[in-house]
Amino acid sequence: MHVVVTGSSGRLGRSVVAGLLAHGHRVTGLDRAPAAPDGPAPGAVAExxxxxxxxLRDAAALDALLAELRPDAVVHLAAIAVPFSAPELEILGTNTALAYTVCAAADRAGIARTLVASSPTVLGYTLPAWRPRSLPLDEAHPIAPAHAYALSKAVLEEEVRMFARTSPHVFGSFRPCYVISPEEWAGAPTQQGHTVLERLRDPALAAVSLFNYVDARDAADFVDVWLRADPAAIDGECFFVGAADALAVEPVASLWREHAPALGEAADALGPGAPVFSIAKAERMLGWRPTRTWRTELPNARAASATAPTSTSTSTQTKTKTPTQTPEERAARS
Ligand SMILES: NC(=O)c1ccc[n+]([C@@H]2O[C@H](COP(=O)([O-])OP(=O)(O)OC[C@H]3O[C@@H](n4cnc5c(N)ncnc54)[C@H](O)[C@@H]3O)[C@@H](O)[C@H]2O)c1
Known part of the structure; x- marks a missing residue:
């Protein structure tokens, strides 16, 4: 299959490109920026x-390019991907315009299927007053965006459903959890600036995203499975794409009281290692299941964590808004 990947130079984009190439697809990356300074995705050769x-907001340029490329599918990842990293209106406008422009261009070009990246933040769990309706959190859980990034993703999901309703072509979305790339397992800083090991050592760091995460290669495998899926299983559908466990050395049931009190006593019923976010829908409808966890990628993390200094930081989940709290501190990625 020939797949166009937007945002191909980004954190997730590079792994999706590498994964699709490994699965035998031909890939064309579209991005405002050239491939990352350390080069294009692994496995990227000219053939x-x-x-x-x-x-990508230039609809005429995109129309011309898609008419020339005639891909079988589009995977749309390009976005302002970090909450509060630009003015709120700019994030809302850019992300919703990008998604609409890409979906409309794909529709006009007659491309068979288009998959768009949303985010778990649509649920609104960054607000101290947020409470889950039930655990684990699944796709049926009500959304309640709490900042422009999350709102842009909520609008984008609705844009995708509109195209699914009105177009003869297939449109769907997915909510990748906190993406961890191979370099980041190896020690490079994650999207929030700290390393994965630091995130494991200090539960307050992962608590802001309710301990969610996904290996970027597993996310790429999800994209491959989605591209091959029965259209009836994916058209207009949204899927959580996360790891099968929580990014925490201790079970969430032992951590939530101190680090994520919003979860409440329902978190006591989460089994040892169980994630807060359910991936059952993707498993049931698509047969996708992640194969990597922090336990396979950082086998010594548990021992390293045991010798780590005690945490002094505090989860944003435990705070009420105060003037000293920056937007970035209130923002949960993924
Ligand atoms: N990384 C995560 O943990 C995570 C979690 C949940 C959702 N997501 C979503 O997944 C997608 C990819 O995230 P990422 O972490 O790789 O982001 P990233 O910032 O690393 O990459 C985004 C890419 O989009 C490109 N881009 C932005 N605006 C553009 C424009 N107008 N035209 C062309 N290219 C443009 C950028 O140049 C960049 O290469 C985003 O939609 C993000 O919201 C990411």
Whole structure:
């Protein structure tokens, strides 16, 4: 299959490109920026990979490119991907315009299927007053965006459902959890600036996203499975894409009182290692299941964590808003 990946130079994009190439697809990356300074995705060779640089809000340029490329599918990842990393209106406008422009162009070009990246933050769990309706959190859980990034993803999911309703082509979305790339397992800083090991050592760091995460290669495998799925199983559907466990050395049941009190006593029923976010829908409907966890990628993390200094930081889940809290501190990634 020939797959266009937008945001191909990004954190998730590079792994999705590498994963799709490994699964035998031909890939064209579209991004405003050239591939990351350390080069294009692993496995990218001229026979199966090319990239074009453009601002994807330019609908005419995108139309011309898709007419020339005639791909079988589009995977849309390009976005302002970090809450509060730009003015709120800019995040809302950019992300919703990007998603609409790409979906509309894919529809006009007659591309068979388009998959768009949303985010678990649509649920609104960054607000201290938020409470889950039930655990684990699944796709049926009500959304309640609490900042422009989450709102942009909520709107984007509705845009995708509109195209699914009105177009003869297939449109769907997915909510990747906190993405961890191979380099980050190896010690590079994650999207929030700290390492994975630091996130495991200090539960307050992972608590802001309710301990969710996904290996970027597992997310790429999900994309491959989605691209091959029965259209009836994916058209208009949204899927959580996370690891099968929580990013925490201790069970969430032992951590929530101190670090994520919003979860409440329902968290006591989460089994040892069980994640707060359910991936049962993707498993049931698509047969996808992640194969990596922090336990396979950082086998010595448990011992390292036991010798780590005691945490002094505090989860944003435990705080009420105060003037000293920056937007970034209130923002949960993924
Ligand atoms: N990384 C995560 O943990 C995570 C979690 C949940 C959802 N997501 C979503 O997954 C997607 C990818 O995230 P990421 O972490 O790889 O982000 P990233 O910031 O690393 O990459 C985004 C890419 O989009 C490109 N881009 C932005 N605006 C563009 C434009 N107007 N035209 C062309 N290219 C443009 C950027 O140049 C960048 O390469 C985003 O939609 C993000 O919201 C990511």
């Amino acid at each position: 199966t990979y090319a990239e074009h640089h453009l601002d």
